[in-house]
Amino acid sequence: MNDENALLKELYQATILEHNKEPRHYGILPDHTEVKEGYNPLCGDKITFYLKRSEEGKIEAASFECAACAICKASASILLEKAMQDKFRHFEVLHAKGLAHLEGNSAQADSQADEFAALGAVRAFPSRLNCARLPWDTLKPD
Amino acid sequence: MPNSRFDTEIIRADFPILHREVGGRPLSYLDNAATAQKPKAVIDALERYYTFENANIHRGVHYLSEQLTEAYEAVRLQVADFLGAKDAAEVIFTRGATEGINLIAEGFSKTCLGPGDEILITHMEHHANIVPWQMAAEQSGAQVKVVPVLPDGSLDMEALPALLNERTRIFAFVHTSNTLGTINPAKEMIAMAHAKGIPVLLDGAQLVPHAPVDVAELDCDFFVFSGHKLFGPTGIGVLWGKREWLERLPPYQGGGDMIEVVDFAGTTYKGLPGKFEAGTPHIAGVIGLGAAIDYLNGMDRTAALVHEESLLKAATAALVEVPGLQIFGTAPQKASVLSFLIEGVHPHDIGTFLNADGIAIRAGHHCTQPLLKEFGFAATARASFAFYNTLEEVERLRASLHKLRQFFD
Numbered sequence: 001m002n003d004e005n006a007l008l009k010e011l012y013q014a015t016i017l018e019h020n021k022e023p024r025h026y027g028i029l030p031d032h033t034e035v036k037e038g039y040n041p042l043c044g045d046k047i048t049f050y051l052k053r054s055e056e057g058k059i060e061a062a063s064f065e066c067a068a069c070a071i072c073k074a075s076a077s078i079l080l081e082k083a084m085q086d087k088f089r090h091f092e093v094l095h096a097k098g099l100a101h102l103e104g105n106s107a108q109a110d111s112q113a114d115e116f117a118a119l120g121a122v123r124a125f126p127s128r129l130n131c132a133r134l135p136w137d138t139l140k141p142d
Numbered sequence: 143m144p145n146s147r148f149d150t151e152i153i154r155a156d157f158p159i160l161h162r163e164v165g166g167r168p169l170s171y172l173d174n175a176a177t178a179q180k181p182k183a184v185i186d187a188l189e190r191y192y193t194f195e196n197a198n199i200h201r202g203v204h205y206l207s208e209q210l211t212e213a214y215e216a217v218r219l220q221v222a223d224f225l226g227a228k229d230a231a232e233v234i235f236t237r238g239a240t241e242g243i244n245l246i247a248e249g250f251s252k253t254c255l256g257p258g259d260e261i262l263i264t265h266m267e268h269h270a271n272i273v274p275w276q277m278a279a280e281q282s283g284a285q286v287k288v289v290p291v292l293p294d295g296s297l298d299m300e301a302l303p304a305l306l307n308e309r310t311r312i313f314a315f316v317h318t319s320n321t322l323g324t325i326n327p328a329k330e331m332i333a334m335a336h337a338k339g340i341p342v343l344l345d346g347a348q349l350v351p352h353a354p355v356d357v358a359e360l361d362c363d364f365f366v367f368s369g370h371k372l373f374g375p376t377g378i379g380v381l382w383g384k385r386e387w388l389e390r391l392p393p394y395q396g397g398g399d400m401i402e403v404v405d406f407a408g409t410t411y412k413g414l415p416g417k418f419e420a421g422t423p424h425i426a427g428v429i430g431l432g433a434a435i436d437y438l439n440g441m442d443r444t445a446a447l448v449h450e451e452s453l454l455k456a457a458t459a460a461l462v463e464v465p466g467l468q469i470f471g472t473a474p475q476k477a478s479v480l481s482f483l484i485e486g487v488h489p490h491d492i493g494t495f496l497n498a499d500g501i502a503i504r505a506g507h508h509c510t511q512p513l514l515k516e517f518g519f520a521a522t523a524r525a526s527f528a529f530y531n532t533l534e535e536v537e538r539l540r541a542s543l544h545k546l547r548q549f550f551d
Contacts, residue, residue, distance in 0.1 A: 003165055003166060004164070004165030004166065004167065004497070004498040004499075004500075005165075005498050005499075007498070008494070008495065008498040011494070012491075012495075012549070012550075017550070042506070043490060043505070043506045043507070043520075043521060044506060044507040044511060044514070044520040044521050045490075045520060045521070046520060067520045068488065068520075069488035069489070069490035069491050070487075070488060070491045070550075071490070071491070073488075125494060127494075128490065128494060131490060
């Protein structure tokens with residue numbers, strides 16, 4: 001296997017392919033109170049997050065839909081899976097950690113080989129970094 | 143099977159980049175509709191220019207300037223000949239097809255367009271032949287109208303007559319679609335427009351790399367192309383226009399080289415072609431473009447086109463065998479451009495996957511968002527072939543796509 005193929009396998013590792021096939025929290029959230037849209041004008045990829053906020057303005061639930069590649073879709077799915085597990089309580093920390101993996105900032109990224117680390121493989125593909133970033137740039141902490 | 147009249151091995155030897163590897167695999171460059179690779183002759187001409195010939199043109203009395211002015215103007219003659227134009231003064235050097243269209247659109251908005259007027263384009267235009275007209279419409283109060291595209295990627299010729307009406311001031315359309323590969327019946331369309339007194343701008347960016355052009359026979363009023371798609375340098379292009387039209391339109395940019403007399407009481411402009419070439423032009427680009435045209439003129443272009451057609455035929459047959467693959471653009475007349483979609487695999491993932499096998503294709507909207515939107519896609523994958531591509535590369539593409547299908551299943 002050549003280097004490119006090894007990198008490709010790392011990029012499209014089981015975690016990413018699985019999230020692409022079975023994205024978590026996918027579809028329109030029926031009782032959403034807010035919509036956030038992201039768009040990459042370079043490639044035309046689109047993502048929409050549906051948020052349900054409490055009366056105090058706290059995010060209680062979220063879902064997404066996209067017309068985007070496997071990297072973008074898996075990235076959004078991982079983002080929402082993590083955030084929803086935690087009910088968005090520590091979203092700021094979680095968001096910073098995810099971005100740190102995408103940007104290769106080892107000081108903030110933790111070394112656990114979890115889904116976030118799977119996203120980090122995109123760094124070997126500069127033209128695809130924006131695909132992975134789009135969900136994170138669209139859904140940011142308040 | 144090697145074509146007896148067209149030996150790709152000999153041709154490929156002229157293109158140094160085709161011998162490099164990408165990620166340990168031989169490069170299969172199938173992104174020619176985005177930009178074409180450059181033969182050694184073009185690269186050498188640029189090196190010679192910067193090493194031995196550099197000077198400014200049209201203003202020096204010294205040897206280098208005189209020699210280079212002559213070489214620069216010789217390329218103008220060469221381009222006129224390449225396009226089948228009689229008058230070299232009708233050849234304007236621009237930055238590319240995009241600038242040529244902007245020049246005409248802005249000229250029209252200042253002199254020929256007003257409220258109630260219509261600009262006609264088609265649904266398969268590149269953004270370069272949409273946005274300048276939208277800007278012209280905004281400035282002048284005119285409206286942009288669009289010829290629809292049929293499901294196979296042909297233009298709706300039945301809708302055309304009604305869209306060419308007494309309000310239409312210009313009809314601007316693409317000869318060969320960069321996304322669909324469709325070759326439009328340009329001559330017939332131009333004749334239809336002229337029958338109603340409507341001038342025509344033809345976007346030839348995707349035509350020139352594939353087939354010879356004859357603007358006199360086509361009888362278009364304006365023709366634009368880009369050097370980089372014609373195996374020449376980036377940043378250089380050509381606008382050809384009929385003299386009566388170019389004389390009627392105002393200068394596009396002001397500056398040195400485009401004037402006769404500059405006076406604070408009023409400045410007078412040069413005649414053609416200088417009027418449209420303000421400032422020191424992209425001299426290196428012009429010299430490189432000349433070398434690219436020389437290179438093409440030294441080739442059997444009919445045999446090159448036959449070879450490209452055989453690549454398109456082989457690639458089409460190979461791709462339809464890939465499970466879940468759909469070809470976008472199946473018009474009867476097509477250039478060697480293949481846009482496709484694979485069910486369940488996004489075009490970007492196709493592009494990244496093929497890249498690992500050394501295959502360069504384009505994935506995205508190809509600067510034709512309205513076209514893709516009409517068909518309900520955000521992006522497609524696109525393989526586009528030039529005469530230096532081979533059947534072996536088509537086979538490599540086929541094999542890689544089958545592998546991809548398994549990978550993403």
